[in-house]
Amino acid sequence: METNNSPPLGRGWGWVRAALLGPPPSLPRWGRNGGVLLSGWYGGGNVGDEAVLAALVQMLRERNPDLPIAALSVNPKQTARLHGIKAFKRSPLQVRAALTACDTFALGGGGTVQDVTSVWNLPSFLLYPLLARRLGKRVVWCGVGVGPLGTRLGRWLTARAAWAAQRITVRDEASAELLARVGAPMGRVEITADPALALRPIDRAAAMKVLQEANVYTDDAMPTTPFPSSPQREEEVVGNSSLITHHSSLSRRLVVFALRRPLDPQLGKRLRPGYLLPVSMRERFGAWSAQAEQLYRAMVEALAQLADYCVSEWQAEALFVSFDTVDRKVVAAVRRRMRYVEHSYELTGEHHPATVMGIVGLADLVVGMRLHGLIFGAAMGRPLLALSYDRKVSSFMAQLGASEWTLAVTDAAALVAKAAALWPQREVVAQQIAARATELKRKARLNANIIEARAG
Template sequence: MRVLLSGYYGKGNGGDEALLATLLQMLPPHVTPVVLSGNPQETSLRYGVESYNRMSLLEIIKALRSCDAYIWGGGSLIQDVTSSISPFYYGGLMAIAQVMGLKTIAWGQGIGPLLRPQTRWLARRNFAGCVKVSVRDSQSSALLSNWNIPHILAPDPVWALASKPVPELADFPKSRIAVTLRNHQQLTETRLANLTQALVNLQTATQAFILLIPFQKSEDLEIAEQIKLQLTNNSQILCLEAPELLKGAFQDVNMVIGMRLHSLIMAASEGCRCFALSYDPKINRLMEDLQIPGWDLENIPDDVNLISQTWIDFYQNSDKLSSEKIQSLLDQTLLHQELLKTALTD
């Protein structure tokens, strides 16, 4: 069986690459994956899969005609807050696949926010036409229940991604704090300056080695470089491409301060304590589900000392997720795999 996988792949975003790697890990053995990508050559080389340009209609139609099934492969694909075009791109592809008679699956989805009536209408039609649907948060589940669409609710699939240790980390001190910030309009120069000074204070108080981890170089690397200039030599920017290594970077990390959703998921799954800086409802959903402390970007305190003292207290006194809780989340995540097995063998 040939299955076409569609998501925000090949765009240099570590979280979306982790979703693709997890999906490939979970596919039944009899399935041959075909991937729509922003960089087909790189995707083919990294994962050993057939890949087509996600922005070429001719290549998309060629890929669809060659496949038996189509999968929305995880993430917040269907939302109209950060992009009004995104739901029509993904929704349009799903609609074409359904018209062509492919078996369609929505896998590991985080739905919404959907503010426009037309995108809500398209999303409802798309999900209703799928043979199987799984979502990663309770709000997405509530929306589908309101639409009377059968589905499975399970934690984000990346919980189940197999991690690999990062060899160069062996040379760094064991007391580590990871930071994953990204470019965003609410992360103003003043807020970034305050956060950077608070990180300096945190490092002084804890003597921890700080890992600055860009999840998407185009959005994250410049910020990491600005922060690095203010820190002592007891810090390092760590750029990793392979999702398994990106997740492995959080092994033996004491604490993460993260804006990136999948940095928080990866860190928590590796037993790291998490403090969130939220720019998107999907971060808030995770914070609620796992009781992760943090601030919305627009509500970050103006007092640098308050920020740094909050982080110092968290570093010294907080508890990470228990191994039992992590195992429970991992077990629940495998429901996404069972869904694929059922949908692609019926």
């Protein structure tokens, strides 16, 4: 039987304690006792976070089709529609209603346990696990990414929330090491992998159909402007081996870009105004330091040059896939700087994570800043070139044994040279990544085990 030896929580919860521990609101129950309540940044329009939720729901349904599953969401209607589960708004009153019906509260993956993006991030995610434990619920963390933790308060709150959990799985060794440093109960911690690795993608034909319906990467949508050069098309020789390209049956090569804005180097170092704003508001009002703006402009220029290089040297089309609504600004900036923009496309609209994963799987090369863009590429066995804006990207590439193909965001100028080195051996790299990803997928499936241990 699992026990929790952490000290009791204090009584100074104020309005939150009154809202959550008082009489529950008269909201409809989402299932019988024994259900699972998942918590993460769901409903916020981030494909990676939605992939984590989709994978967890998929794995739990495979084990127990009748298990009641619900999630906390910033957009409950969207979450319910996308995942086919009950969803509650992330507000104290609705959380109280959800907690009354669940048996297990699961902090469900993603880079939720960090305080570098905003001072508000940790309280918004770690308050509810503490309250769930206060209400006598079983609390687990599933494939969570931990860090960076730049503040004393952040480290204290993380340790407190870790002691409230009966079981914890983290997605990489760096997360486990950080938990150990802040004083978490390491006997409860297990290293698995990001849950999204276990997601089942749509098949190749379905992915091509989505692109055709969106007028992306189809013969009808091909620009009339010819490619600026005509390199060898179907076959490339590397050493003594002949490697047939992944998409030799298609009319064109495809390079998928999964981009985002790099973090402000000044965030977390001092209480800048931007650090006091949630990420969405900082994006809206442009609360960035001068150093961040300089880094961003250099990155955009380097990525535009890389996209042009893909077109001119490889006769490839560039497909930009935004993993968050804010990424579209980055995509627009890169495409404005491209010389051969007519050979680039952007995937728009709302798509299920399994659809996006299937589309990423069509790529001859995935260029990623977004962690889950790289995770999708690895799960589909594609070669990866990573531009690391955060430790989690470097950590994932190390898990794949692909650190050689990782550049720091400050080294964006070296992108073209690194891509040129990768391209001739991309199929060998893809095979190596696919082999490592197979083991990571097995570990990712373990995340559902700790939820199922007592749920249902």
